[in-house]
Structures are given as C-alpha cells and as structure tokens.
Amino acid sequence: MDIKVYIESGVIESYVLGMADAQEAAELEQLSRQHPAIRKAIDEFEAALEQQALATAVMPAPRVKEQLLAELAFEKKSKKSVVIGWSRYLAAASVILLVVSASLNVYFYKQFSSAHTAYQALLVEKTSLLSENQQTQTKLLDLHSNMQMMSDPSMIKVSMPGVAGKENSLATVFWDSKSKDVYLLPNKLPEAAAGKQYQLWAIVDGKPVDAGVIEACAGLCKMKNIPTASMFAITLENKGGSTAPTLDQMYVAGKVG
Amino acid sequence: MEVVKKYSEPELVQLLRERGESAFGYLYDNYSGALLSIILNIVNEEELANDVLQDVFVKIWKQIDSYDSSKGRLFTWMLNIARNASIDTVRSKSFQNSRQNRELTEDVYAAGGTSETRTDQIGLRKMVHSLKEEYRVLVELSYFQGFTQDEIANMLKIPLGTVKTRLRAALTQLREIIKP
Numbered sequence: 001m002d003i004k005v006y007i008e009s010g011v012i013e014s015y016v017l018g019m020a021d022a023q024e025a026a027e028l029e030q031l032s033r034q035h036p037a038i039r040k041a042i043d044e045f046e047a048a049l050e051q052q053a054l055a056t057a058v059m060p061a062p063r064v065k066e067q068l069l070a071e072l073a074f075e076k077k078s079k080k081s082v083v084i085g086w087s088r089y090l091a092a093a094s095v096i097l098l099v100v101s102a103s104l105n106v107y108f109y110k111q112f113s114s115a116h117t118a119y120q121a122l123l124v125e126k127t128s129l130l131s132e133n134q135q136t137q138t139k140l141l142d143l144h145s146n147m148q149m150m151s152d153p154s155m156i157k158v159s160m161p162g163v164a165g166k167e168n169s170l171a172t173v174f175w176d177s178k179s180k181d182v183y184l185l186p187n188k189l190p191e192a193a194a195g196k197q198y199q200l201w202a203i204v205d206g207k208p209v210d211a212g213v214i215e216a217c218a219g220l221c222k223m224k225n226i227p228t229a230s231m232f233a234i235t236l237e238n239k240g241g242s243t244a245p246t247l248d249q250m251y252v253a254g255k256v257g
Numbered sequence: 258m259e260v261v262k263k264y265s266e267p268e269l270v271q272l273l274r275e276r277g278e279s280a281f282g283y284l285y286d287n288y289s290g291a292l293l294s295i296i297l298n299i300v301n302e303e304e305l306a307n308d309v310l311q312d313v314f315v316k317i318w319k320q321i322d323s324y325d326s327s328k329g330r331l332f333t334w335m336l337n338i339a340r341n342a343s344i345d346t347v348r349s350k351s352f353q354n355s356r357q358n359r360e361l362t363e364d365v366y367a368a369g370g371t372s373e374t375r376t377d378q379i380g381l382r383k384m385v386h387s388l389k390e391e392y393r394v395l396v397e398l399s400y401f402q403g404f405t406q407d408e409i410a411n412m413l414k415i416p417l418g419t420v421k422t423r424l425r426a427a428l429t430q431l432r433e434i435i436k437p
Contacts, residue, residue, distance in 0.1 A: 010425030013432050016329065018337040019399055019424075029328065042329065048435045049381075050291070050332040056380040057290025058297060061307045065285055068314050072281065131275055 006031070007041045016045050034240050087112070146219040154178045158232050160254035169251045173200070173232045174220065182211055182223040182232075189251060192236060199237045201245050202229035213241040231255050266331055273321045285314060288332065292339045294380035299343035299401050301377070309346050313339045344403035384434045392427035399424060 014020045015028050032038045090112050097105045149155065154177045162169035170187040184200055192198055200211040200223050211232070212223040233253035235245040263283055264272065272280035293310050300306045316338050324334050346352055377383070385396045398404045398412070406424065410417040 008429060010428040013428035014425065016333055017400060017428070018340060019428075045432055045435075046330045046333045048432070048437055049336070050330060051437055052384070052435045053291035053294060053332070053336065053380065054288075056294050056383075058293045058379065060289045060293045060310055061303075064289070064307050064311045064314075067311055068285065069278075069282075071315065072278070072318060127275065 001031075003035050003037050007038060012038070012041050012045055016042060016049065036240065087116075142219055149176075149183065149220065150174055152176070156256065158254050158256050160232055160234065160252040162252050163250050166251045171234055171252045173223075173254070175226070175229075175232075175256070180225050180227050182226050183220040184214060184223050185220055186214060189234070195239050196236050197239045197241065198234050198251070199241045199245070201233050201235065202226040203231035203233065204229050206230075208233070208245050210241065210243070213237070229256060267326065270321070270324065270326060270331060273318075281318060284317070288335060289314070291332070292335060295336060295339050296343045298377065298380050298382040299340065300346055305346065305352070306343075309339075309342050313342050316342065340400075341403075348403070381435075385431065387434060388427055388430055392423060392430065395420065395424045396427050396431065 011020065011024060011028060015025055020028065028038070028042075032042055090108065094105050094108055097108060150157075156175040156177050158173040158175060160171045160173065161167075169189055171189060172185040172187055174183040174185065176182075182200070182202070186198070189198060198214040200214060201208040202211045203209070204226075209226065209229070210224065211226055214221055214223075214234070231253060233245070234251050235247070236249040236251060237246060264280065269280055269284065273284065289310060292313060293306060296306045296309045296313070297303070300309055313335070317335055320338075324331065328334075377386070382397075382401060385393055385400075388396065394413070395409065398409050399406065404412070406417060406420045410420045413420070
C-alpha cells in the first residue's frame, strides 16, 4: 500500500470528522498503529481542527455554565445531604442565638465553617481513596483471571529462556489448545529503547509468523491467535512491529511441548 | 478564545475521570466557545444552540470514561459529540415543527439580518463555503446535516462512487484551508 496516497485520500479527514463508516475507521486505526506517518497526519489534522475551532469560538450564554454547575452539583447531592441538614439546623440555631448574642453567633459560624472545610477535605480524601481502591480491585481481578487462565488444563505453557548472550531474559507463552489464543507473560525482558518494541513470533513449519507486538500490559498480554506452531520467540523491532523478525535481535525462544 | 494551558491533556482527562469540578470548569471555560461555534453551524439558532451546548457538556461529563485517548484528541471526541447532538436536535420532531412556524413569521419581516445568514458565516462552515460548489454541497449534506453517502447519492441523483470520491477530494481541500 502506498502510504502517501492513502494519507492524501481524504480518509483521515473523514475519520476525524466522524464521517467514516465502521470498516474505514477500523482499517485506519489498524494502519495508524503500523505507520507513524499516518498517525502523524491524523494528529496534525486534529490539531489544526482544534485550533481553527478555538480561533472561531463563540461566547456561550452565561446561563449555560450556571445551569451546568447546578445540574452537576445536583448529582452529588446524596453525598452532601449531611452538610445541608447540619447547615439548616445551624441556621435556625444562629437566628435564636442572634437574638441572644451576636458574638455567640459569630463564634458558632466560625465553628461551622471549619467543620465544613474539614468535611470537604474528608470528602476529597474519600473520593481519592475510593478511586485508589477501585484501581486495586481491578488489578486484583485481572490477576485472578490471569491465574485462572494459567491453571486451565487446556493451557499449554511454553517457557522461553534467553538465547545465547541474553541469558538473563525470560518470557512465557500460555497457549490455549482449544481456542488457540496466545497470552504472553514477559517475566524478564530488558526495557525496550525509545522507538523499539518487542514482537512475538510463532514458528510455523520453520517460518516465523507475526504473533503481535508487546504493549505495556499488567500480567498477561493477549497476543494474536495462532492455530499451530512448533516454537515461539521474541525479537526487538522498531515500534509498530516488523513483517519479518530481525534475527540478531532475538531475546528469548522456546519449543512447544 | 485563548486557551490557558493549565493542564496537559492526559492530566485533564484523568482529573475529569476523578470527577474534579475545577477540571470541569477549566474544560468548559476553554472549549465551550469552540463547541458552540460548531453547534451554531448546524442548529442555526442561538437559544437552542446554547441548550444543545449544555446537553453536550452533560454528555461529556457522564461519558468521559468512554473516551479513548489512543484514538485521538479529547477535542476531536468532544467535537463529534457536539456534532451528533446538534444533528439529532435538528432532526427531532419538535424542532421541525418550530422551524415551520418560525419560517412563516419570518416571511413577514422580509430578508436580511436573520440568524440563519449569520450562523453559517462562522467557524468551520464558513471555511466550507470557500470550497467549490459541487464540493460544498456534499460537505454541507454529510457533515452539517448528517446524511449518509447513500442518501446523498439518491437526493442528488449522482452515483454513490462519485459521491465518495468527490467528498474525499472535498475533505482533502478543506484540510488545506484549515491548516494553520
């Protein structure tokens, strides 16, 4: 495929403007991962479109922001109901206290403000704790499902020790003998240099077949589906992967079975 | 409107996902005008366009988790939400009815100075106006009115293949016009 012609074809603009159909969009997303020039053209058009829109911005009516803030605050009402109840009670109390003593009123108001501030700080802390907790739970769930997958009897484990000169490297392929899905556990691989990426290869009838590039993933990385293979190996390639492995950049390899 | 860079885009997205109210205020202050410009291009009516803008920000707030940064910029995602919401509004029955009523009353006041002539002279649509006629029509129908290429081929009685090639050529030219 001629990348230049593709970039000039109008398909990128059509995609960014939301006018491409599902098939065109999927094709473009796939190609943009393989060809940095396409990614760059998309980025440039998006940036130009954004700049153009910002340059011709029209000031909205002030009511819009007010209504939005009111609507979004409404969504959080359940969390704040405690404060509202308190403030009402405090307001009532301060009216009586005002009659009795203005100074007491001020005193109570100050108390309330600091409690309110403290409460707000706690709310913020609670939200951040909640989100941390959620992240941890997701990670745990991922790990649990990874473990389930690894211990499945239909899973073939292919250990890939480092090749000569890369003895410190290690990676493991988990290959589902039923679905033929391939998962990779990069146990020990040196960090890829900028612009480089590891790529997994399946050796089928003595020939290397692309099994996908290794993205940053927690635990097991899902790779391409490989129906048959006698061996798996990992090489270091340019970002986006190659069509044929660079053999002197092989890190690990292992036979199936 | 000048964008004051306070957050990087990934930071902003992260803060929005954590439901940060100041992040939302920042997003609104910096992007509402740009989005209103495209909404006005489609809806053509200031009051209604402001209502659509409000809906668009509620959608952005609620759907921020579905934004995928690997597919493109945050603004592109918001722009597409704004465009779709505007087209939906124009196609809704109540809008069609009110437009008919309005056209009847506007006839009385003769031409000149109506909101319609103004809202297609701003933003992206103004740039589309500088395309040649056969290109302009296609971008108007597909981008601003949301017709599919099949529908356009039927409406204009030209082959689907021609619609496709012309539209692609039109968009390539549009990119050259937009280029800073």
